[in-house]
Amino acid sequence: MPDECSIIFNDTKVIKARLYGHKSSGGAIELLINRPLDAYAINVYIKGRVKIDTLLNFESALTARVIALNDDGSREVNFYHDEKPIRFEELLPILEEIGHIPLPPYLGREDNSEDEREYQSVFAAHEGAVAAPTASLHFSDELFEAVCSRHPHAFVTLHVGSGTFKPVEAEVITDHPMHSEYFEIRDAARSIIESEAPLLCVGTTSTRTVEYHVRSRESRGEANLFLHPHNPPLRVNHLLTNFHLPKSTLLMLVASFVGLEETHRIYEEAIDQKYRFFSYGDAMLIV
Secondary structure (H helix, E strand, O other): OOOOOEEEEEOEEEOOOEEEEEEOOOOEEEEEEEEEOOOOEEEEEEEOOOOOOOEEEOOOOEEEEEEEEOOOOOEEEEEEEOOEEOOHHHHHHHHHHHOEOOOOHHHOOOOOHHHHHHOOOOOOOEEEEOOOOHHHHHOOHHHHHHHHHHOOEEEEEEOOOHHHHOEOOOOOHHHOOOOOEEEEEOHHHHHHHOOOOOEEEEOHHHHHHHHHHHHHOOOEEEEOOOOEOOEOOOOOOEEEEEOOOOOEHHHHHHHHHHOHHHHHHHHHHHHHOOOOOOOOOOEEEEO
């Protein structure tokens, strides 16, 4: 870490957002929670054909009813437990019991018991993410304590959604419709952000949260900031981040710090040196 800097971490906690069940007609389905829209309506992705009012059955007397079909392929559902409607916070302990860790699709495998520990940062605190802020996974308890003992630090919360894996498909990157995710910035983080200290963000998610706050002055709500070479960071000086998928908004965020040419050079070196990519991969520090 640079000697003189403050550090911002994302303390979101990954929930067991993947459920396996069946329709009342008997067909198997797989449901991935994306994010709550309000206390009862949940945005999800469903593998298996459904229509409005399709009833989905899961273990532990949990059911879901489809209430909307969205143009982007997502669905909206209400959840019920023992036939009674439940709020999102009531759903969370049931997910902990019967749900599965929503590993990124590029890992190409089902989750296992090790993922419950490994796909979660040591400082995770606030439930709501369906993907880990993966730069945070490099911190053991010991490393985290050592870093925090030397640097002023604070936490923001950005509940990472599955939209983080959506590739940039627009011919002009500025035309890409950026997904939104719930965020919250508390007083300690706001104090650091609004200071003049050099700032290091651990991960792209904390970077986007800080930069959205700098532009909007909002401290909670929905963040949808797309950082790229034509929209560089205004406040964050340093970034710790993993190596990301090609054609992703995450790769564009790296380029917003160092430019496209330098990003290509970094990634060519990473490939030559056989660095590990993606969620359980290696990291780079941009200073």
